[in-house]
Amino acid sequence: MASAAHNGATAALMAAVAVLALAAVSSAQLQYGFYKGKCNGSDVEAVVRSIVRARFARENPIAAYLLRMQFHECVINGCDGGLLIDGPGTEKTAPPNLSVKGYDVVADIKAELERRCPGVVSCSDIQILATRDAVALAGGAAYSVRTGRRDRRRSLASDAKLPSPEFTAAQTVAYYGKLGLSAFDTVLLLGGHTLGATHCNMIKDSRLYKYGGRPGATDPGMDPTYAFVYKKYVCPNVPSSDNNLVFLDDPWSALKVDNHYYKNLQLHRGVLPCDQNLYKDGATRWIVDLLANNSGLFTSLFPQALIKLSEVNVLTGTQGEIRKVCNRFN
Numbered sequence: 001m002a003s004a005a006h007n008g009a010t011a012a013l014m015a016a017v018a019v020l021a022l023a024a025v026s027s028a029q030l031q032y033g034f035y036k037g038k039c040n041g042s043d044v045e046a047v048v049r050s051i052v053r054a055r056f057a058r059e060n061p062i063a064a065y066l067l068r069m070q071f072h073e074c075v076i077n078g079c080d081g082g083l084l085i086d087g088p089g090t091e092k093t094a095p096p097n098l099s100v101k102g103y104d105v106v107a108d109i110k111a112e113l114e115r116r117c118p119g120v121v122s123c124s125d126i127q128i129l130a131t132r133d134a135v136a137l138a139g140g141a142a143y144s145v146r147t148g149r150r151d152r153r154r155s156l157a158s159d160a161k162l163p164s165p166e167f168t169a170a171q172t173v174a175y176y177g178k179l180g181l182s183a184f185d186t187v188l189l190l191g192g193h194t195l196g197a198t199h200c201n202m203i204k205d206s207r208l209y210k211y212g213g214r215p216g217a218t219d220p221g222m223d224p225t226y227a228f229v230y231k232k233y234v235c236p237n238v239p240s241s242d243n244n245l246v247f248l249d250d251p252w253s254a255l256k257v258d259n260h261y262y263k264n265l266q267l268h269r270g271v272l273p274c275d276q277n278l279y280k281d282g283a284t285r286w287i288v289d290l291l292a293n294n295s296g297l298f299t300s301l302f303p304q305a306l307i308k309l310s311e312v313n314v315l316t317g318t319q320g321e322i323r324k325v326c327n328r329f330n
Helices: 002-023 044-058 062-074 103-116 123-137 169-177 183-194 204-209 224-234 260-266 273-280 282-293 297-310
Strands: 197-199 245-247
Touching: 044 062, 044 103, 044 123, 062 103, 062 123, 062 183, 062 297, 103 123, 123 297, 169 183, 169 273, 169 282, 183 260, 183 273, 183 282, 183 297, 204 224, 260 273, 260 282, 273 282, 282 297
Parallel strands: none
Antiparallel strands: 197 245
């Protein structure tokens, strides 16, 4: 009993330290309520929330789309709207970004705000606000974000070097470390896989049929029952199954922000190698255990990691521009 109490106290202390570390981030010139009084009497954040809520009511996977968009946006040159630009050779055309969705809801929000107050609200802020509201609608905690970002006049496919789904835990932590994020932040951010899905072609070789480069080999670290189900029913070893959807969390939980993703890692049921690798590595396993075993802890800490990601390398003040439409430069 004493040992259990000690472990619980240690976990609580670690969580408290993590919260303090997350809260320490700051980015000059971003501020809460940046748009108050700047949109001809309209509440910018209320407009965003209303449009996201209406879209979520029709299509609740929009939360997964917007969350993924924020990840793919902010890890490349910061949260600057570069992913939104159309045209040959832009970030949007890079292979990892071809399956990103949700651009239309950002465009709808931008159009409404341009109608109310032209040239005031940046596309990059719209992305962050829309994701914030979608996460809350999907069962996550409500949270405040600072705004005042400007849109960058740069969008190159060659910049879009995203973390590999086959990364080891150390590689994933190192990738996010270059953005100023800690190992704890990294494990929280991968918890974004509580929402959404991938495709069979992302796991057929790496986990089901060619593990370690050996034809016919299945990852021995995967729960055998799950491996059987994937191979038999979801991702059979035929080319036509490549685009079949694979939920990143169990189907009943894949549209909810909860800690079930971490519970699956404990059971060796992570889908992507980078997910399951978090539990294989002792440096991150304790974080997975902490988040899996403490109900509500992930929900309360996840927003802080998203906030930290949203403030990476932003443009403020007179830098960049405020686009008239989000898919092209002014």
